[in-house]
Amino acid sequence: MRGASVGDGGDASTIRNVSIRAHYPVRVTAEPVETRRGGRVRSENARLAILDATASEFARRGYEHLTIEGIAAAAGVGKQTIYRWWRSKGDLVAEAVLEDRLLGERFHIPDTGDLRADLATWLGEVFGMLAGPEGEGLLRSLIAAAADNADIGRRLRERIAGEGAGSGEASVTDRLRSAVAAGELATSAPVAEIAELLVGAVILRALSRTGGDREAVSRLVAAIVG
Amino acid sequence: MRGASVGDGGDASTIRNVSIRAHYPVRVTAEPVETRRGGRVRSENARLAILDATASEFARRGYEHLTIEGIAAAAGVGKQTIYRWWRSKGDLVAEAVLEDRLLGERFHIPDTGDLRADLATWLGEVFGMLAGPEGEGLLRSLIAAAADNADIGRRLRERIAGEGAGSGEASVTDRLRSAVAAGELATSAPVAEIAELLVGAVILRALSRTGGDREAVSRLVAAIVG
Amino acid sequence: MRGASVGDGGDASTIRNVSIRAHYPVRVTAEPVETRRGGRVRSENARLAILDATASEFARRGYEHLTIEGIAAAAGVGKQTIYRWWRSKGDLVAEAVLEDRLLGERFHIPDTGDLRADLATWLGEVFGMLAGPEGEGLLRSLIAAAADNADIGRRLRERIAGEGAGSGEASVTDRLRSAVAAGELATSAPVAEIAELLVGAVILRALSRTGGDREAVSRLVAAIVG
Amino acid sequence: MRGASVGDGGDASTIRNVSIRAHYPVRVTAEPVETRRGGRVRSENARLAILDATASEFARRGYEHLTIEGIAAAAGVGKQTIYRWWRSKGDLVAEAVLEDRLLGERFHIPDTGDLRADLATWLGEVFGMLAGPEGEGLLRSLIAAAADNADIGRRLRERIAGEGAGSGEASVTDRLRSAVAAGELATSAPVAEIAELLVGAVILRALSRTGGDREAVSRLVAAIVG
DNA sequence: GGCTAATCGAGACGGTACGTCTAGTCTTCGG
DNA sequence: CCGAAGACTAGACGTACCGTCTCGATTAGCC
Structure with a gap:
C-alpha cells in the first residue's frame, strides 16, 4: 500500500518539534549554522510524513518488522530522503518517541491524593x-x-x-x-x-x-x- | 567462515539436555512416543552443533544480527536441518537459553549470610x-x-x-x-x-x-x- | 498428494518388460548371475509403481519439472528404492520410453496403400x-x-x-x-x-x-x- | 568464482544491441516512452555483463545446469538486477541467442557455386x-x-x-x-x-x-x- | 526355525539454487 | 541542493529438491 505523495508545497506551518540533526532550517536555537548557500530547503512536509508513517508502521508491525522501504512508501517519500536525515530506523523511532508519537497518553498516572x-x-x-x-x-x-x-x-x-x-x-x-x-x-x-x-x-x-x-x-x- | 562439518558418526554420547520437540530418540521420560515408523532419527550431533553455533553467534553479533544462514554455516549444517526443528531464530535462542548456553554463571548471586x-x-x-x-x-x-x-x-x-x-x-x-x-x-x-x-x-x-x-x-x- | 502405498505382496504376476539393470529376478537370459545368497528380491510392484508414476508425472509436469521426490511420493515408494535401480531421472524416463509408457499410440502411422x-x-x-x-x-x-x-x-x-x-x-x-x-x-x-x-x-x-x-x-x- | 564488479561508471559507449524491454535509454525507435519522471536509468554495463556471463556459462555448463546465481556472480551483479529485467533463465538465453552470443559463426554455410x-x-x-x-x-x-x-x-x-x-x-x-x-x-x-x-x-x-x-x-x- | 542378507518405506542429513525482500548507495529528472 | 523515483550491489530469507545415509521392518535362501 502506497501512501499519497507528500507534495512539497512548502507550507511548513505546523512545525511541532525540533529535529535531532543539524542542517535544518527551522530551529529554536539562534545559531546561524554554517550559513547554507543556495539549494532547496528541507521539506517539513516530508519530515512530518516520515515521522507519521514511522509511528503508524511501528504500531502496525512492531519495531522488528519495521522497514525503511515500508516507511518511505507509506510516507510517499524517496528512501534517500530518509537516509539523508536519519542514520537508521533506530534514529527514526527515537525521534518519533521524542515527539511523543508512540506513547501518547498511554502511561498517564492519575493524582487523586491517594x-x-x-x-x-x-x-x-x-x-x-x-x-x-x-x-x-x-x-x-x-x-x-x-x-x-x-x-x-x-x-x-x-x-x-x-x-x-x-x-x-x-x-x-x-x-x-x-x-x-x-x-x-x-x-x-x-x-x-x-x-x-x-x-x-x-x-x-x-x-x-x-x-x-x-x-x-x-x-x-x-x-x-x- | 565455515565450521567443520558435523559428521554424523552417531557417537552422541554427551547428551546434555532434552529436546523440546517430540520424535527424538534419547529421552528422560519413558513414554514410547507414537512408535516411529521408518525414517532416520534426528541427529543429536547436529542439534548440539546448532545450539552451540547459536550461542556463539549470539554472543558475537547479538540477537538482531543473528542469521539462520550464519548459524547453519558455523554449525556445518544445512539450513533445512534448522528449519525442520525450529520455526524461527526466536525458537532457537529460546532453546539455547533453556539449556543455559547464553547466561552461564553470569548472574550468579552470592550467599555470604549478609x-x-x-x-x-x-x-x-x-x-x-x-x-x-x-x-x-x-x-x-x-x-x-x-x-x-x-x-x-x-x-x-x-x-x-x-x-x-x-x-x-x-x-x-x-x-x-x-x-x-x-x-x-x-x-x-x-x-x-x-x-x-x-x-x-x-x-x-x-x-x-x-x-x-x-x-x-x-x-x-x-x-x-x- | 501422496499415492497409496504400494504394499509388497509379491504377486508380481503381471511382468510387462525386462529391466535394464542386473540383479532382477525375472529375466529372459538364463545366466545365473553371481548366485545371490539370501536377501530380499526386488519388488516388481515397486518397479511398476515407479514407472507408472514417472509416466504420469512426466505427462503432467514435463521433463524439466519432474522430480525424483515427486515420483517417489506418487508411487508410494522411498527415494532410495528409485536411486537403487536408476542413476538419474534421465535413466528413469529412458526406461519409461523403452516400455512405451510415454508415447503410446500417438505416433501411429496408417497404411492405406497410398x-x-x-x-x-x-x-x-x-x-x-x-x-x-x-x-x-x-x-x-x-x-x-x-x-x-x-x-x-x-x-x-x-x-x-x-x-x-x-x-x-x-x-x-x-x-x-x-x-x-x-x-x-x-x-x-x-x-x-x-x-x-x-x-x-x-x-x-x-x-x-x-x-x-x-x-x-x-x-x-x-x-x-x- | 566471482567476476569483477561491473562498476557503473556510465561509460556505456559500446552498446551492441537494443534491449527487448522498455524503459531503456538507448533506443532505435524515437518514441518518447511514457516520459519517465525520476529514477535511475537502466545500466547498460550491467545488461552487457549479464548477457556475456550468460553466454559463457551456457557454453561452459549447458542450459540445464545454468543458474541465475552463477550468472549473477560471474557478471558481478546482484540477482535482483537479473530478475528485474528477465523473468527466467529462458528469457535470458533467448536474448543472448537473439544477440548472437551463442551461435556465432558455427553454422556458416559456404557458397562455392556447387x-x-x-x-x-x-x-x-x-x-x-x-x-x-x-x-x-x-x-x-x-x-x-x-x-x-x-x-x-x-x-x-x-x-x-x-x-x-x-x-x-x-x-x-x-x-x-x-x-x-x-x-x-x-x-x-x-x-x-x-x-x-x-x-x-x-x-x-x-x-x-x-x-x-x-x-x-x-x-x-x-x-x-x- | 533361526541366521544372513538385501530389499522396502520413511525420513533426516549436508548442500545448492530458487525467487523474494530489504538494506544502504547511486543516479536520473524536475522543482 | 532537495525531493521523488527507482536501479544498483549485496546478502538473508524460507522453500524445494538433490543424492546420501540411517532407521525398523520385511522377506527371501540356506543351514
Whole structure:
C-alpha cells in the first residue's frame, strides 16, 4: 500500500518539534549554522510524513518488522530522503518517541491524593494494556527498539520514570514527588529508586508476558511503598 | 567462515539436555512416543552443533544480527536441518537459553549470610558487566530476544527472578528465601515481588544505558530491602 | 498428494518388460548371475509403481519439472528404492520410453496403400497434437529429455524413425519400406534418410512452435517424396 | 568464482544491441516512452555483463545446469538486477541467442557455386562439431533451451533455417535461394521445406547422438536435393 | 526355525539454487 | 541542493529438491 505523495508545497506551518540533526532550517536555537548557500530547503512536509508513517508502521508491525522501504512508501517519500536525515530506523523511532508519537497518553498516572491507589490504578491499566490485543506488542516493540538504540532507551526511561518528562505528561517520579509534598511519603523516601523499580517491574512483566490481576498489583505496590 | 562439518558418526554420547520437540530418540521420560515408523532419527550431533553455533553467534553479533544462514554455516549444517526443528531464530535462542548456553554463571548471586551486601555485590557485578565491552550487548540482546519471543521472555524471568531456576543456579528469589530462613528478612516479606522489582530495575538500567556506581547500588538496595 | 502405498505382496504376476539393470529376478537370459545368497528380491510392484508414476508425472509436469521426490511420493515408494535401480531421472524416463509408457499410440502411422496420403495424415495428426493443449508439451518434454539423456535420444529415434520399432508399433521407416514393397517407391529410395528428414522436420516444428496447416503438410510431403 | 564488479561508471559507449524491454535509454525507435519522471536509468554495463556471463556459462555448463546465481556472480551483479529485467533463465538465453552470443559463426554455410558440395561440407562440419568435445553439448543445450522457451525455439529456427537470418549470417534457406538464382535448382523447388527438413535432420542427429560419416552425409544430401 | 542378507518405506542429513525482500548507495529528472 | 523515483550491489530469507545415509521392518535362501 502506497501512501499519497507528500507534495512539497512548502507550507511548513505546523512545525511541532525540533529535529535531532543539524542542517535544518527551522530551529529554536539562534545559531546561524554554517550559513547554507543556495539549494532547496528541507521539506517539513516530508519530515512530518516520515515521522507519521514511522509511528503508524511501528504500531502496525512492531519495531522488528519495521522497514525503511515500508516507511518511505507509506510516507510517499524517496528512501534517500530518509537516509539523508536519519542514520537508521533506530534514529527514526527515537525521534518519533521524542515527539511523543508512540506513547501518547498511554502511561498517564492519575493524582487523586491517594498514592497507593493511584499506583495501583496505573499498574492495573498498564497490565491491562499489555494483555489487550492492540497495545500488546507496543511496549515490547518499544523495548526492542530501546535494546537496539541508546537514544530510545534513554528517552523511554525519562518519559516514564524520569522527572520532567516533558510534553506535559507526568511521570511516576513526578507522582511520587507530589506524594512527598503532600506528606504521604517521607521526605527521605528514595523517590527516583522507587520509580525505577516500579517501571522496571512493568518492563519485566511485559517481557515475560506475565499478566497481573488486582491482587498481584496491590502486592507489588505494597512491596515498594508499603 | 565455515565450521567443520558435523559428521554424523552417531557417537552422541554427551547428551546434555532434552529436546523440546517430540520424535527424538534419547529421552528422560519413558513414554514410547507414537512408535516411529521408518525414517532416520534426528541427529543429536547436529542439534548440539546448532545450539552451540547459536550461542556463539549470539554472543558475537547479538540477537538482531543473528542469521539462520550464519548459524547453519558455523554449525556445518544445512539450513533445512534448522528449519525442520525450529520455526524461527526466536525458537532457537529460546532453546539455547533453556539449556543455559547464553547466561552461564553470569548472574550468579552470592550467599555470604549478609543479604544486603550480597545484593549490592550482585548488582555491582551486573552493572559492571553492562558497562564492560564483552557483556555490553549480551543482556540487551537477550532483552530484544525476549521482546520478540514469548518463550525467551518467560525463561529469562524464571532463570533470574524465578524460583528453582534449575541448572543448579540460584536466582534472586532463592537468595531472598535463604535470607528469610536465616531470619534476616521477615517471614511476611514479599519475596517474589522484591525479586521482580530488583530484576526489573536491572533490565531498565540495561535499556537506558544508565551505569550505576557503588552509591547508586546501595540506594537501590536500601529502597527495596531497607 | 501422496499415492497409496504400494504394499509388497509379491504377486508380481503381471511382468510387462525386462529391466535394464542386473540383479532382477525375472529375466529372459538364463545366466545365473553371481548366485545371490539370501536377501530380499526386488519388488516388481515397486518397479511398476515407479514407472507408472514417472509416466504420469512426466505427462503432467514435463521433463524439466519432474522430480525424483515427486515420483517417489506418487508411487508410494522411498527415494532410495528409485536411486537403487536408476542413476538419474534421465535413466528413469529412458526406461519409461523403452516400455512405451510415454508415447503410446500417438505416433501411429496408417497404411492405406497410398504413401503420400498416409504421410500427410500422419503429419497432420502430429501437428494437430502439437497444437492441442494436452500433447502440447509432451513432445517438447521428450525432446528436452533426449537432449539431457543419450539413451532417451537414441530410443526416441528408433521408436519413431527407426526400423523394427518394437512394441508392434510401425515407424515411419516401416511405412516407407512397405511402400517400396508395394512398388509405390523405387527400390533405390533412401528410406532411412527420408524417415530421418521427416521426423527431424517434426521435431523442428515442435521446437519452433510452428503449426502446420493442410497445405504446409502436403508441401512437406511433396518435398521429400515428390 | 566471482567476476569483477561491473562498476557503473556510465561509460556505456559500446552498446551492441537494443534491449527487448522498455524503459531503456538507448533506443532505435524515437518514441518518447511514457516520459519517465525520476529514477535511475537502466545500466547498460550491467545488461552487457549479464548477457556475456550468460553466454559463457551456457557454453561452459549447458542450459540445464545454468543458474541465475552463477550468472549473477560471474557478471558481478546482484540477482535482483537479473530478475528485474528477465523473468527466467529462458528469457535470458533467448536474448543472448537473439544477440548472437551463442551461435556465432558455427553454422556458416559456404557458397562455392556447387550446392550439393556446399551442403555436404556444411553437414560434415556440423556433424563434426556434434562429435567434438567443445561443441558437443552446445547444440543439444540450445535444443533443451528451445524446448523450454518459445522465443528461443523461434529464434533458433529463424537463425538456421529461416530467411534473412540477420547478423549477416547466411542461413540454409539463403543458400538454397542462391542456388535457384544460379539455376542449380529449379525455380519451383520447395526451398523452405528443404531447409526445414535438412535442419530437422541435424537436430535429430544431435538428439540421437548419431554421428555421420562422409557417406551418410552425401546420402542425406542426395535424398533431399537429389 | 533361526541366521544372513538385501530389499522396502520413511525420513533426516549436508548442500545448492530458487525467487523474494530489504538494506544502504547511486543516479536520473524536475522543482 | 532537495525531493521523488527507482536501479544498483549485496546478502538473508524460507522453500524445494538433490543424492546420501540411517532407521525398523520385511522377506527371501540356506543351514
